[in-house]
Amino acid sequence: MLEAGASVPDVHVWTDIREEPEPLRDVLGDGLTLLSFYLFDWSPG
Numbered sequence: 001m002l003e004a005g006a007s008v009p010d011v012h013v014w015t016d017i018r019e020e021p022e023p024l025r026d027v028l029g030d031g032l033t034l035l036s037f038y039l040f041d042w043s044p045g
Contacts, residue, residue, distance in 0.1 A: 002009075008028060012021035 008025045011024050013024050013027060014021050
């Protein structure tokens with residue numbers, strides 16, 4: 001868990017199934033962001 005005000009880690013994330021991963025910093029842009037991940041939500045239905 002990152003502390004409030006911490007910089008974004010240098011990681012890449014997928015924003016679409018058929019796209020290449022993008023840097024998280026580019027996806028988030030400027031401002032405050034709250035991220036939450038649900039690891040088991042890859043089912044088609």
